Amino acid sequence: MSTLLLDINAVNNLMNMPDVINVVEEAFRMWGEGKANMPAKAYLLVEHGDFRAMPAALPGCAGMKWVNTHPQNPSRNLPTVMAIMIYNDPETGYPRAIIDGTRITAYRTGAAAAIASKYLARRDSHTIGIVGAGCQAYTQILAHAELFALSSINAFDISKAAVDRLISSLPEFSIRNCSVQEAVASDIVCTLTPSRNPIIKKEWVIAGTHINAVGADAAGKEELDPSILKEAIVVVDDLRQASTGGEINVPIKEGIYTIDEVYGTLSELVVGKKKGRTDNKAISVFDSTGIAIEDIAVAKLLFEKAQQMGGYPSIDLIGT
Amino acid sequence: MSTLLLDINAVNNLMNMPDVINVVEEAFRMWGEGKANMPAKAYLLVEHGDFRAMPAALPGCAGMKWVNTHPQNPSRNLPTVMAIMIYNDPETGYPRAIIDGTRITAYRTGAAAAIASKYLARRDSHTIGIVGAGCQAYTQILAHAELFALSSINAFDISKAAVDRLISSLPEFSIRNCSVQEAVASDIVCTLTPSRNPIIKKEWVIAGTHINAVGADAAGKEELDPSILKEAIVVVDDLRQASTGGEINVPIKEGIYTIDEVYGTLSELVVGKKKGRTDNKAISVFDSTGIAIEDIAVAKLLFEKAQQMGGYPSIDLIGT
Secondary structure (H helix, E strand, O other), X not given: OOEEEEOHXXXXXHOOHHHHHHHHHHHHHHHXXXXXXXXXXXXXXXXXXXXXXXXXXXXXXXXXXXXXXXXXXXXXXXXXXXEEEXXXXXXXOOEEEEEEOHXXXXXXXXXXXXXXXXXXXXXXXXXXXXXXXXXXXXHHHHHHHHHOOOOEEXXXXXXXXXXXXXXXXXXXXXXXXXXXXXXXXXXEEEEOOOOOOXXXXXXXXXXXXXXXXXXXXXXXXXXXXXXXXXXXXXXXXXXXXXXXXXXXXXXXXXXXXXXXXXXXXXXXXXXXXXXXXXXXXXXXXXXXXXXXXXXXXXXXXXXXXXXXXXXXXXXOOOOO | OOEEEEOHHHHHHHOOHHHHHHHXXXXXXXXXXXXXXXXXXXXXXXXXXXXXXXXXXXXXXXXXXXXXXXXXXXXXXXOOEEEEEEEEOOOOOOEEEEEEOHHHHHHHHHHHHHHHHHHHOOOOOOEEEEEOOOHHHHHHHHHHHHHOOOOEEXXXXXXXXXXXXXXXXXXXXXXEEOOHHHHHOOOEEEEOOOOOOOOEOHHHOOOOOEEXXXXXXXXXXXXXXXXXXXXXXXXXXXXXXXHHHOOOHHHHHOOOOOHHHOOEEHHHHHHOOOOOOOOOOXXXXXXXXXXXXXXXXXXXXXXXXXXXXXXXXXEOOOOO
8 A cells, every 4th residue: 555645746737627626516515415524624823823634524535634824934935825635545544645735725716716606606707806816816717717708807916016927827818907996897706815904895896796705714804895795695615614714704703794694605506405696686705715625525636637647656654 | 845754664763762752751841831732633534434633733843643543444454543644844834744653653652651650650660561462552561661660561452362462572571461450460550452341440450550541542432440530540641632532531421530530631740730649559540542742742753863864755745
């Protein structure tokens, strides 16, 4: 027995957005059908950052992502967030692969938002607004391009250089540098910032818009004026995580918004327990916090592809 | 940057019981001084077993053990328990090593029990009783031999072959095959079974005995007649874990024993907040459940030794 080692290059070779979208949607479906198991994340705080253990099991796979957030890392030329996944055989517990999880996180987050857009955005959506042109912007665009006929992408960042990098990295897309208000005037808006104050004003949001609120992933973070949530159809990935660290966490804490106002979960949309968009004039919001079943579904995809293709290094770590 | 890969052979080469005892005692000391961070384990249940994420941080190190328990594994020629540790730089979160954790678990558990014996057993203890001659028996003997002048080891197992293997694997020790009652009539007794019913009777335990109750590590498990606990000085590694899954968990659930009856924690003994044995006639029990700071302390030891010695393989998993 041995454990495959899939580093970032291997992950880049094996990763493919259409497949990621399929397995992530399937993960939400299985979760909605009661076939997934996902305990609460375990948080470990250290002086300059934190770590999270994100375990999950789906039929045929189990494992865990171990991911850090160290905000001072860029000054040391290291990424703020780094992740490693351990992918196990659920039948025996044997660790079948150790996988760089950084790229998995980016792809599955883009895929989950695009899946939410599939159910919540207008079918004829063809413009995307990007607020925050960091690494999440790339996978949001790639994922939405699989499900929508995108004509143009309106991108804003406080750093114009970030938008320029996005434009030159994705020459196949029509991306333009614009103001935050112009970005918000798109059919689908993806907010991807670490903001701790609302940056999207209610009056900028046009009737019929769908917003993927991806940035807020910890207590105290928020990107949208809470009055947007009050009027919108709000769907979350995980109610527990969203209410403590997602877009709705600050409005809930401040008593402006209640959990009861949440329309439903992405799983409920995927299994058909709740309807997606029915009104072309409604505003919808997907509150994405990122959940472990998304990661494990992508780890399974990569592991199975790597096994099929062969040639990746492995180690007999356990000595069985 | 790269991540060291320490497989079971590397771990065997680097591991050394005296060092393990030192770093594990130091971990308990730092924890007792409020310098450790150890969130609750995250449990993931699957059909044929479970997984646990055990994160911890000590000054200068952070990381996580991911460990499974699959009771049906022996029929597939796989160990029931397999573990992988991810060892991180706490300053940046960078994963500095991925380490086979199976041997770490065995060594740190032996070390913790021997440290407990140092504070709780009679100084002149020279016989050890082993109840359950599985893989834990080896490290219990190795660890106690560092701290006590052992003259003889009385070993019992329901499988005589297991005791025979123990005897032939440790020729430097005087080990004899005996009944469970004879094993219990030793100065220090280590109970190392997966029992779910008390197997150690009160009347067998001689005044002045110290018992390391190591086997119980999940709800429903117990090895000692609860009346032993009622009269003994009971010390735990972690009160929360012990009361839900350690030796005291069943008596607490049945209302026979209460948390208030616990004398203290191993950390309190190590930092001197509570006294160890003061009465040569007392019976003492260390309820060991196994905690994440023990693992991370040993991971740090192995990582630093491997770095010093050089020559171990590494991988640039993250692509920094």
